[in-house]
């Protein structure tokens with residue numbers, strides 16, 4: 484099952500910010516197709532180079548999860564206490 488909160492942050496070249504990056508099949512080597520910058524550390528190096536952007540996306544997603552959770556509780560309370568014929572104070 485796919486998570487509703489699945490996140491995808493496009494990895495960009497740290498030199499030219501292009502998303503057009505070649506990644507080898509085993510992810511151990513990457514190269515920017517725009518400026519030809521090479522990433523001998525492959526995928527891991529790209530992730531490190533994009534860490535700030537990934538962190539920012541994580542924060543955004545966490546805020547969304549919290550907001551959704553609040554809304555859910557709100558709906559539940561409304562259902563429990565609002566307009567029910569069998570529930571009175």
Ligand SMILES: [Zn+2]
Nearest residue numbers: 496499515518
């Ligand atoms: Zn580049």
